[in-house]
Amino acid sequence: MVDINYGGSTGFGRAYRDRLKGQWGVVDVEDTVAVMAHLVDAGLADPGRLGIEGGSAGGWTTLACLTRTDAFRAGVSSFGVADAVALAQDTHDFESRYLDQLIGRYPEDEHIYRERAPLNHVDSLSCPVLLLQGDEDPIVPPNQAEMFRDALMAKGIPHAYLLFEGEQHGFRKVENIVASHEASLSFYGQVFGFETPGIPRLALTT
Helix, strand or coil, X not given: CCCCXXXXXXXXXXXXXXXXXXXXXXHHHHHHHHHHHHHHHCCCCCCCCCEEEEECHHHHHHHXXXXXXXXXXXXXXXXXXXXXXXXXXXXXXXXXXXXXXXXXXXXXXXXXXXXHCHHHHHHHCCCCEEEEEXXXXXXXXXXXXXXXXXXXXXXXXXXXXXXXXXXXXXXXXXXXXXXXXXXXXHHHHHHHCCCCCCCCCCCCEC
């Protein structure tokens, strides 16, 4: 497993942090794919068995990588952003202008929001996806995962959507944390062809 510290992260100076300004869905995707290419070139990863997963903003990067590149064969998004316009309209007040620096001002730059949204590029997606979501999430509401689920279903892409009752932006109940990890393991096992003894089999829908 590799944790990717893509442009926009802290710890490398202001210039590195500022790389993501106005470029969310571009720089993070390019950096992620570059890391995968390096691992493949170094013989440390099989290009036919690469998976990606992330939560919240990492879920956006996951879905963007899946819909804008062909680097990955499976992805898991936990309470990830699929539609930037819907997020700008629906998220809670504390983060209501959060996207202004990451994408652009809304609604003035709505065309950029729509062009970047993974939801609007599902036609380019061909690999299975697992969506994990809390039903009380005020930051990335369930409609984000549900719109993406509906798009996957319309295209006939194998997928699963698990909505966890009583969970918000990040899972806190032990049973749900366990269930989400087991679902992910079963998902990867089915996609990449390895056994997961003792793990409940996740049902994938097409």
